[in-house]
Amino acid sequence: MDITDVILHQHAEQRRMFAMLDEIPRTDTETLGAVWRRLEILLETHAEAEERYFYPELLRLGTGAGDADDVEEEVEDAVKDHNDIRDAIRTVGRHEVGSDDWWQAVIDCRVHNSDHMAEEERQDLADFRQHADLTLRHEIAVRFLRFESLEAADGVPPRDKDPEEYVGTGGRPQH
Structure with a gap:
């Protein structure tokens, strides 16, 4: 198990759930609400697990990889993206x-999320x-999935984080 594969799999699930909403009759508000709630929980538990463990x-x-200047810019932008998704x-x-x-x-939420996932990938x-060995990638995947599994029933309360403070503390909890 590799955290990068877990994240990619969950990105596919997020895309699939947005697509499900497209196919539900617009008059079936009970189903729309239920599927949205499940997606909402997935989006927040995924973001929170990334912020805690990844x-x-x-x-x-x-x-820093791809078109990022450095790792700090990469992570600061990712946390800002998570906040934008939470706002949406x-x-x-x-x-x-x-x-x-x-x-x-x-x-609007889908656009924010799609842009974020593409950049993150x-x-x-x-x-x-490129920089983490397979043992660490496995250990993070286990912690990540444990957290999500424990929180998935009810979700976690969405709490925005200051991206600069997050990077400045090395991702440690903000008070």
Whole structure:
């Protein structure tokens, strides 16, 4: 098990769940709401697990990959992206499920998430594969999945993080 593979798999699941929303009849608000709630939990538990277990190790080992200037820029941007996704999720929650405003908010969330995943796959995951050995990649995957599994039933409360402070503390919890 490799954390980079776990993250890629979950990215595929996120894409699949957004696509499911496309195929649910717009009048079936009960199903739309249920699928959205499941996706919302996945998005936040995934982001929080990355921030707890993946990014601190990336900050420690990475150097910057793809089109990132350096690892600090990579991680700061990723945390900012997570905050943008959290904001988009909150916006979805302010609208009636299935309404035009709800759909627009879901689309906005999808765009933020898609942009983030593409960047993360091109930069962060490549950087980590280049600098982390397989043992560490396995250990992080286990911690990451344990956290997500424990939190998946109810999700975790979304809490924005200051990207600069996050990078400045090496990804340690902010108070």
